[in-house]
Amino acid sequence: MKILGFYQEFWPEKAGTPAGGIRDFVRQQPSVDETDVAQYLGTGHELVVFMGAVGDILGSDERILGGDNIVTDGEWVWRADLAFYLTRYHLELPEEFLNKARENQYVVPDVDRDRLLHVDEEVDLIL
Template identity: 55%
Template sequence: MKILGHYEELWLEHAGIPDGKLQDFTRETGVPDEDQIVQYLRDGEELFSAMGTVGDILGSDERILSGDSVLTDGEWVWRGDLWFYLSRYHVCLPDEFLTRVREHRYALPALDEARLLSLSDELHEIL
């Protein structure tokens, strides 16, 4: 399991060493296919559902529904608010993840129940 958007403000210490602070990954403009990547993130399979909203930690007054939820594509896991930070602040994501998304033509791969249960167990260890 790989954590996408492993910023110190968004994940607990149990999750391991973060990539750094979220603000250090923001950019002025996004990649040309950013909208499709945002949709991929929004379409992820939920491993952990959190009701409610979370605030934008970078300072806008916006609230993100289910931002504390955790989603997956079977290889990567990410928070439910990562799509927001990508669309609003154009956060830089790892090339390895972007390559995977593009190779799958922006569609989540099919996941079987056994894989989702395995990832859920791994996630439980770090939450």
């Protein structure tokens, strides 16, 4: 399991060493496939679902419904609000993840139940 959007503001210390603060990954311009990547992020398999909305930690007054939900593509896990931050602030994401999304033509692959349960167990250990 790999954590996408592993920013110090979003993940607990138990998860390991974060990539840095989210502000370190904000970019002025979107990538050419940002919309497609955001769609990929928005269609991940839900592992952990919380009721409610979270505020934008970078300063807008927007709230993201279910933003702290955890989703996966079977390999990577991320918070549901990552798509919001990607499209609003043009976050730089790891090339390894982008390559996977591109290879899958921006469609989250089907993941068998056993794999989802395994990833869910890993997430439970760090939350």
